[in-house]
Amino acid sequence: MPYSAEISRANPSCFIFLIDQSGSMADPFGSGESNRTKADSVGDAINRLLQNLVLKCAKEEGVRDFYHVGVIGYGVRVGSAFSGSLAGRELVPISEIANMPARIEERTRKEDDGAGGLIDRSIRLPIWFDPVANGGTPMCQALVQARSVLQGWLAQHPGCFPPIVINITDGEATDGDPNSAADDIRKLSSDDGDALLFNVHLSSHRASAIEFPDADTGLSDKFANLLFQMSSPLPAFMRSIAQQEGYKVSDGTRGFVFNADIVAVIKFLDIGTRPSNLR
Amino acid sequence: MPKAGTIEAEYEDAFWPNKPIHDQTKCARLAIADGAQESSFSKIWAIQLVRHFCRGQFDASLNLDALREIQRRWHATVRRRPLPWYAEEKILSGAFAAILGLVLEDQESCNGSQGQWHAVAIGDCCLVHMRGEQILARFPLDSSEAFTNRPHLLSSHPAHNNTVIEHLRTIEGGWVRDDSFYLMTDALACWFMREVEEGRRPWSILRDLDTTGGIKPFQHRQQKCAGPLACS
Numbered sequence: 001m002p003y004s005a006e007i008s009r010a011n012p013s014c015f016i017f018l019i020d021q022s023g024s025m026a027d028p029f030g031s032g033e034s035n036r037t038k039a040d041s042v043g044d045a046i047n048r049l050l051q052n053l054v055l056k057c058a059k060e061e062g063v064r065d066f067y068h069v070g071v072i073g074y075g076v077r078v079g080s081a082f083s084g085s086l087a088g089r090e091l092v093p094i095s096e097i098a099n100m101p102a103r104i105e106e107r108t109r110k111e112d113d114g115a116g117g118l119i120d121r122s123i124r125l126p127i128w129f130d131p132v133a134n135g136g137t138p139m140c141q142a143l144v145q146a147r148s149v150l151q152g153w154l155a156q157h158p159g160c161f162p163p164i165v166i167n168i169t170d171g172e173a174t175d176g177d178p179n180s181a182a183d184d185i186r187k188l189s190s191d192d193g194d195a196l197l198f199n200v201h202l203s204s205h206r207a208s209a210i211e212f213p214d215a216d217t218g219l220s221d222k223f224a225n226l227l228f229q230m231s232s233p234l235p236a237f238m239r240s241i242a243q244q245e246g247y248k249v250s251d252g253t254r255g256f257v258f259n260a261d262i263v264a265v266i267k268f269l270d271i272g273t274r275p276s277n278l279r
Numbered sequence: 280m281p282k283a284g285t286i287e288a289e290y291e292d293a294f295w296p297n298k299p300i301h302d303q304t305k306c307a308r309l310a311i312a313d314g315a316q317e318s319s320f321s322k323i324w325a326i327q328l329v330r331h332f333c334r335g336q337f338d339a340s341l342n343l344d345a346l347r348e349i350q351r352r353w354h355a356t357v358r359r360r361p362l363p364w365y366a367e368e369k370i371l372s373g374a375f376a377a378i379l380g381l382v383l384e385d386q387e388s389c390n391g392s393q394g395q396w397h398a399v400a401i402g403d404c405c406l407v408h409m410r411g412e413q414i415l416a417r418f419p420l421d422s423s424e425a426f427t428n429r430p431h432l433l434s435s436h437p438a439h440n441n442t443v444i445e446h447l448r449t450i451e452g453g454w455v456r457d458d459s460f461y462l463m464t465d466a467l468a469c470w471f472m473r474e475v476e477e478g479r480r481p482w483s484i485l486r487d488l489d490t491t492g493g494i495k496p497f498q499h500r501q502q503k504c505a506g507p508l509a510c511s
Contacts, residue, residue: 055372058365060319060357098365111371111438121371124364244429 002193003235005161007066007269013161014068014091014153015053016146018139019046019129020169021075026133027170027204030259038202039131042168045200045262046071046129049166052266054098054126063095070149071128074142076135083129090149101126139173143181150188150195162193166262167230168200171223182230193235198255199227200262209260212242214252224258231256238268291316292464293325293376295333307383308333311404313464315375315432319366320357324374324435327353332380338399341447343440346433353435373436377402379419379462383454396460397451401443403430405468407461408452409482414475415458419448423473426465461485 007013025039050069057066068091073081080088086100105125110118150163165185188195207220216228231254234242239249245267247253255265291314300307310329314321327349331337336345357370379400386394398406400419403426408416420426431446454460461482463471474481 051368054365055368056317058319058369060366060369063365099363101364104364123371124367126364241429 003162003237005159005190005192007161009065011160012066012068012093012157014070014150014157014163016070016072016091016149016163016165017046017049018142018146018165018167018169019071019073019081020137020139020167021073021081021132022135022137022170022172022174023075023133024137024170024172025075025131025202029202029204030206037131037133038170038204039133041202043129043131045168045202047125047127048261048263049266050097050128051126052263054094056266056269057094058098063098065093065095067094068092068153069094069097070146072142072145072149073132074138075132078138078141078145081129091153097128098126101128102130103127136174137169137172138175139167139169139178140175140181143167143178143185147181147185147188150185154188154190154195157190159191162190162195163188164196164198164265166198166200166265167227168202168262169227170203171201171221171227179226179230186232194232196232196235196255197230198262198265199231199257200260201227201256201258203259205259207259210256210258211260211264212247212249212253213256213258214250214254219258228254228256234268238265241268291322291325291376293322293329294462295326295329305385308335308380309383309460309462310378310380311462311464312376312378313402313404315377318372318375319369320353320435321374321376323356324353325376325378328376328378328433329380332378332399337378337380338382341399341401341444343437343443346440347437350435350437371436373434373439375432375434375439377404377430377432377465379404379406381406381460381462383460391456393453393455395451396454397449400448401446402432403427403465403468405463405465405471406450407463407468407471407482408454409459409461410455410457412480412482416450416452417472418450420468421472423469423476426469430465459486 005011019042025042026037029036029038029041053067054063057064070091071081072079080090082089083102084100086092105127107123107125109121109123111121146165153163182197185195185197201224205220210218216225219225219228234253234255239253242249245264294311310332312325312328314325331349353374379398381396381398383396384394385391398418403420405420406418407414433443434440471481
């Protein structure tokens, strides 16, 4: 059965994040009612994705290397977007990412106190990436580079849970039609199934957020339609978890969100018992 | 036993008591717990829960106030030293564990030949009650298909236990001399039930195990099974 390989330190899987760092990301996000730009939203998205992936693998003694992670930025240049001591690295074990954020910010969060009230909790928020918006949108090049990295990974880890690529963009590729490069990624496979390509579309359009749709109806622009078409359907086990998390799913549900948070995808990963009462 | 791909120190199950029970005991309390892999400090939480049950502080009517005391103890234990950001964040989420507790009571005037039992469970640790070759009870799950990776578990964080009472399961019955009770964490219980469903006699394998030095020989035969054989 595909997508059933155990993810462990002995048989890790792989994530690649593609981050649009083009000049158009300096445009306002969503309806423009706030001062936030699409680049701000990308920064938030990638930081939250990495944070949640680290937490997924974290135990009291440290972070277990269930995943190796690459981050490819595309804008003025295409390449590893890690900074600091990870700069230039293609794939990094998740434990190294956990221990090497660019900085850690202190925030306060409201939390349920279990007795009907809310309390302020001080939390430490790791930041790996700051917003960047400069240059064109060479999405095709980024997809080709991701494919090359994944080919190397799959040669060394043929039995792994299939790699997942998450592309965060406003959709306006400037180096051609990304469909074919996306298709090439989805055709890569391990013994356990095809690689998965998910897309996050951040738009300047005033439109409601859409999460994990099963059809392109209701998508507000051609870029959203393109990214929906490029996105892999969620495998059955992910659909099952998504349903338990409250999402409406069908066989056609794809790994695509529009002006929304894709962090839920991390919850869809299966590395062991996850309590249903842990939100 | 630890799951495949993990080492002994990462084993997150717990059982109590950790010594054989004296034959003349009028009331025996036994428990197993299974810490969730996606939470941290689950082993500490699982140990606290089984001890809590065996001290009689947790029964068919779950006392959330009594639970708060061990939740406080868990927090005090895990916060003894400075932690990296991810460990701090995991503490805020709390630890989670499945627990199953069994109480065996001797019936007065029967001289240890029969009595009553009752059990309580939250999550997917299971009990099987057998008399000879006959299964009398499977609790709280009764088939291999009932196991999922998303059970409702007992948390060290009070906010996650708001609906835990709805997930508390209880059962009671009678026992006679030479009955067997198998207390199993999820993977072993799932294997046991699948074997039964396929017409095999998994209890004969478990009965033949030499548990005096742990159950490593069984681990080699059933890599996918996790959890201790707490008692029989």
